Amino acid sequence: MNRKVIGSILIIFLLSVLVAMYFLSSSRSDNQTLPNGVKEDGESILNLKAEASGDRPIKEFKLTAKESDWKFDAENRVQAWTYNGTVPGKELRVQEGDYIKVDLKNELDVPVTIHWHGVILPNKMDGVPGLTQDAVQPGETFMYEFVAGDAGTYWYHSHQHSSEQVDKGLYGMFIVEEKEKTYAVDQSFILDEWAVNSEKESMSNMAGMMSGSMQGDGEADTKEMYDTYTVNGKTASEVEALVLEKGEKARVRLVNAGYQQHRLVFPEGTMKVIEVDGEAVKGTANSSNVLEIAPGERMDVEITQKKAEPWVISGVDSPENSPGITIPVSPKKGVDVTELKNATTNQSEAIMEGTSAGSEELIFNEEPEKVDVSYTMDLNMGMNMGEGMVFQINNDTFPDTPPIRVEEGDVVKVDIKNSGRLNHPMHLHGHRFQVASKNGEKYDSPIVKDLLNVKPGETYVIYFKADNKGEWLFHCHDNNHADRGMVTVLDYEGVYSPFGLDGKADNQPN
Structure with a gap:
């Protein structure tokens, strides 16, 4: 092979490399960078195969991110960032196997996204700015599409600067129901913390955190930052009651949208855990009446109404000079539960937490011998x-x-x-x-x-x-x-x- 031919082949090869590098680099905005070690070769995540709608039922929703004046109760209100004007945002309920289309419109003056927490979906629909999409700019829209493949309790929230945006209220419930429902009463509650009467403590201020952490608390930072606890965006007596007649059972879906773990106390013998992070669990009946739910975690419990009078599910910890977590349970609508807000019940020494019960279905029946x-x-x-x-x-x-x-x-x-x-x-x-x-x-x-x-x-x-x-x-x-x-x-x-x-x-x- 003569030198001219070899030279031509080398020129063509170099041009091919330069063209490939151009298209890879030009797919990014100016000054964008990748996380450490993430390579820029192979197939784009935008081209990965995703399940089409086919003949599935299609469920369509519109969510608008905007600023809203939100009242926790008669005395406390905040300027929240919301989906569709409420905290939490609109509850999205679908059935297993539905094809989901959610049109996000951004009316805030900052970029936003939606992450579908816990949902197994195509990577390009995960809502992580800089990794799976560009953040949705003010005035722009983005369509999320995926199959609701697994029944369970999930939630959605912004993943753009989420330490601020979730804290301001950009979240809501996403529930995938089984094709055959097993509970006539099925209600959801999102727990959260807010800094209403004081500025959110800076993470760079170590004094309170470090003194608390020395005590083995593990929650010192969040206790320093927040002064108000909410359930479904409301405090104490403003929380809508779970209506349950004596002898009736209910499925209660709990999500912790805050950054502090919460312990909830139930009357003895009324609660058992049935699902954690969208996975059914076994063997929890009467094992404890105290439930610990971590930030971001979802826990579904079955509640049995054993009383003819109203009662409450109570949070163990309360902010100073502010009501704590309170979920009223009443045998009928219209019952005044305001006097129940400080009700207490005996706490079990055992605590049901996220790993207390085994899953009914496992990924591995035995611990893997071969690890890649x-x-x-x-x-x-x-x-x-x-x-x-x-x-x-x-x-x-x-x-x-x-x-x-x-x-x-x-x-x-x-x-x-x-x-x-x-x-x-x-x-x-x-x-x-x-x-x-x-x-x-x-x-x-x-x-x-x-x-x-x-x-x-x-x-x-x-x-x-x-x-x-x-x-x-x-x-x-x-x-x-x-x-x-x-x-x-x-x-x-x-x-x-x-x-x-x-x-x-x-x-x-x-």
């Missing part, structure tokens, strides 16, 4: 001279945290350890994982989840299958911690995101 990818996740706290307190994964903060690199079909093992002094509810997007052990002790009945509350000093081993191609977040759902670094990416080989952080779209996924 192992990842150690050390959760810690540190100080940054420019930002104050930061929250780290393996001594780095996002976007510099080491990603979890997988190939489709891999079995993945993650060893999680909390080396810090605060609780970290870790949430994995687009997948469910199986919790195999805690503090070195294997679970007799493992549980399948997508969020795990890791308290100071605790260690867990989890497994999952890499069975949903894309670029997915794995982060702390105390979004104040995520905002200060506790985020990483589950990065599939052979795919890339055409989006990036910051830039013209101001993509802020944490």
Whole structure:
């Protein structure tokens, strides 16, 4: 082969490389960057195959992000950021197998998105700015489309600068009902905390947090930040009662949209957990009357009405000079429950939390012998001279945290350890994982989840299958911690995101 031919081949090859680099780089806005270690090769996540509507029932919704004057009660109100003008936003109820279309319109003066928390869906519909889409700019719209494949309790919220936007009220319930309902009474409640009468405490102010964390509380930071607790956007006596006649049973869906764990106390013998993070669980009847729900977690309970008079589900902790979590339960409508707001009940020493009961269906019937990818996740706290307190994964903060690199079909093992002094509810997007052990002790009945509350000093081993191609977040759902670094990416080989952080779209996924 002569030199001219060789030279021509080299020129063609170099031109091909330059063209490919141009199209990859031109898919990003100016000044956008990728998280650490996420490659820019292979197939775009926008081209990954997604299930079409076909002959499925189509459920369409419109959600408008806007600022609204919102009243918690007669005395307390805030300027909230809302979907459709309410806190929480409109409850979206669909049936298993429906095809969902949600048209988001942004009337705020900042970019927003919608993340479908806990829902298994195509990566491009996950609502994470800079990873799965550009944030929806003021005045613009975005259409989310996916199949509601698994019945269960989920919720939706903005993932753009979520430490602020979820805190201001951009969230709502997303419920996928089974094709055959098993409860005539089915009601949902979202728990949250607000800074109403004081400014939200800065995360860079360590004094209150560190003094509380030394006591082993794990919740010192959120207790310093918030002074008002709400249920469905209302406080105490303003909360709409669960109406349940004596002898009747109800399904109660609980979501913690806040950044503080909450413990709820029920009269003895009235509550059993039936589902956690969208997965049915077994063996919880009469095991406890205290329920602990972590930030971002969903827990469904069956309540049996054993009384002929009104009563309340009570929160254990209350802010100073403010009512705590209160959910009235009444045998009929129109009953005055205002005098019940301070009612108390005996607390069981045992506490039902997110890993207390095993799942009915497992990902792995036995702990996997062959693991394709192992990842150690050390959760810690540190100080940054420019930002104050930061929250780290393996001594780095996002976007510099080491990603979890997988190939489709891999079995993945993650060893999680909390080396810090605060609780970290870790949430994995687009997948469910199986919790195999805690503090070195294997679970007799493992549980399948997508969020795990890791308290100071605790260690867990989890497994999952890499069975949903894309670029997915794995982060702390105390979004104040995520905002200060506790985020990483589950990065599939052979795919890339055409989006990036910051830039013209101001993509802020944490």
